[in-house]
Structure formats: C-alpha cells, structure tokens
Amino acid sequence: MKFYQLKPEQRREILQSEGINLEDIDDQVLNRLDKLSENVVGQLRLPLGVVQNLLLNEQSYMVPMAVEEPSVVAAANHGAHIFARNGGVKATSKRTGIYGQIVLKINSDFSLVNLKKQFPDLIDLANTEFASLIRHGGGTRSIEAEQKGDLVYLKVLVDPAEAMGANKTNSILEFLAAKLKQFPGVEEKLFAILSNYPSQLTTVIVTLDPKTMGGRKVAERVALLSKIGYEDPYRAVTNNKGIMNGVDAVLIATGNDYRAIESAIAVLANQDGHYRSLSKWTMQDGKLVGELTLPMAIGVVGGSIKARKDVQQSFAILGKKITSAKLAEIVVSVGLANNLAALLAISTVGIQAGHMKLQARNIVAELDASDDEKKQVLTQIIEQKDYSESYAQLVLKQIREGK
Secondary structure, three states: OOHHHOOHHHHHHHHHHOOOOOOOOOHHHHHHHHOOOOOOOOOOOOOEEEEEEEEEOOEEEEEEEEOOOHHHHHHHHHHHHHHHHOOOEEEEEEOOOEEEEEEEEEOOOOOHHHHHHOHHHHHHHHHHHOHHHHHOOOEEEEEEEEEEOOEEEEEEEEEOOOEOOHHHHHHHHHHHHHHHOOOOOEEEEEEEEEOOOOOOEEEEEEEEOHHHHOOHHHHHHHHHHHHHHHHOHHHHHHHHHHHHHHHHHHHHHOOOOHHHHHHHHHHHOOOOOOOOOOEEEEEEOOEEEEEEEEEOOOOOEOOOOOOOHHHHHHHHHHOOOOOHHHHHHHHHHHHHHHHHHHHHHHHOOOHHHHHHHHHHHHHHHOOOOOHHHHHHHHHHHHHHOOOOHHHHHHHHHHHHOOO
C-alpha cells in the first residue's frame, strides 16, 4: 500500500521506525484529523487567546486568536481597549461575491457580441443547477467577458452566501465552461477556476481622542508613521505584516483560509503599482482617525468549520448568530487594533522592548525550574534587560542559593 493509503497509526509506526520522535496523540483525535488532511501523522497545536472586549457597531465581542506569540494577543487587546474608550469601531461590509475565471481559446467563427447575449440564460442555468446556493441566499450574480486575440476571458461573480465558497464557485465555473464549449467558435477551455482577486471588501473606522492614547504628540506621531507607510514600501510591508498578525490569528482560529486572504491583500496593497500600507491614520479636527479596508472572502459554514471541534470552540467564544459579514468586520477590526498598538509602540517605547520581553518569556519557559522560580527569573531578567540564556541560568542559580 502507498503511504497515503495507510492508517495514520501505521504511518506513525513507519516514522518512528526511522528514529523520529513523535508526540503522543489520542487515537480518536488522530483518526478525526486523518479525515481532514492527507498523510496525517499527528497534530500541531497553537495557543488560543482572546480579545476580551472588541466594541464593534455598538456591540461587544470576545474574539478568539490562534497564535503562538503573546505580544500579538496583547497588542490586539491594547488596541481594542483604546477603541472601546472612544465608542468602538464602525464597520461596513460590501459582500457582493467572489470572482471566478473562465478562459477560452477561440477561432474566427467566434462572436463576443453573440456570446454576451447568452449571459442571462447561462446565469439562470447555473442558478437552477445550484439551487441549494440560491436557497441559502447566494448564487451566480453576473458574467463579464473580454476578448484578447484568440482568447476570451470571462469573469463570473458568485455570491457564496455564508460560506467561503471556493469549492462551490469552482463547481459553478466548471458547469458554465461545459456549456460555453458548445458555443460556435470555441475551440477549448483553458481553465475554469476561482480567483483570489480582492472581493468581499470590509471597511472599519475608528475616531480616537488623543487623551486616551498618550496625548496629541503621540497621535500626531502615529499619523506621521502612517503617512510614511503609505509612501515607503519598506515601511508599508512591515506595517501590513503587523495588521496581518491580528487578521491571521482570527482567521486561523475560525477555520478560514488565511492564505487566500493574504494573497488578495497583497494585490490590494499594490493597486496603483506602488506597494502601500493598507491602514490610514490621519489627524482630523484634533482627533486621530484610523481606517482599514481589507478583502474578506471568508465564511462561517462549509469546509472543515463544522467538522473541527477546536473551530467550533472559537465560534462559541464569538457568540451566537455570527454571520460571515460580521466575522469579516471583527477580523478587520482586530487587524486595525494590532496596527494601532504597533504604531504606538514605535511612537513611544519602541517595538523592540516588547519583542525582548517575548524573548525573555521563551528563555524562561525552557528552564528546568518550578513555576515560582520561573516567575522570579522572568522578573529579574526584564528588570536588568539582559535576555541571554546564560544570565537566566545565573539568576536561577542565585535564587536557589538564596542570594
């Protein structure tokens, strides 16, 4: 039998026979994971933290974040706390659908004008074939076409309702492509597949009183750093990474495809041919106004969401009746909260201070010591700002000697 045909326990035995140490895992968990992926031999776990109070459109949410870096969760909570002190986040979502592409090779018998006349019928056929999507509030919304030489590019807009929609969209595209192949002048279908081009856009805005975040000088510094991020790609890419710290953590926690979102965001950041920061912070009438728009083609049903108990735990934390639009607004709000916290850190104590505290925690975690000893070591190395492993060992030795 081939490796992928083996039971997960058998795959583990093969790896262990080669001297590879594998972490113990419950048999039921292992077999459940085997249904979610390929060649499964174990699991990789992430801590699940929470944002305690994200005030969004006058409603408070507790938000799950799956990430191994404590400073990301701390930053999200810090930013969200400042937002809440200022009336919270205002958010809107434009969820018209996601795009799919069909590309056809054509000959001289082809007429684009005649093909466009068929679009209403093709949309009706697709919506009849995929009536279940219509019942859930989605469906094929529009078809556009452009001819370039002997190729025709069709752009199909599909509303996936509350799902991410990748699989359903691809099925609709293949269905339409089969119909299009019968059209006069069409020689072959080159491909029919969804595009991760930015869609399902969500915008969040906050208006902050400088008094709630360190004063006017700090607020003006945040606005200046934002301006630099808009103009300078070296700053922009790191600024956007800080946004994605929060965005990815919530997407992972809720079982959504963070890779697709990152791809779409990269395109959005480069819309005018110049890579820019996605967030904007400006001073308006003495207040600091922050705005962030991101593509959020995400879902709350479908895929592995219902099949994963860890993801269902995240939705339990979020609360009942979370729609895909509301989740998108939550995700982008957390991204802006992380962004603000990072800009504040750069504007005041500097971002490195937080990173070194994280380094200290990682070093202390590896010590062969009790929890109380680790706490004392952590306090000491942060006070002395010496984050080396050798100093941590020295402090532990001194604690045990009573010095």
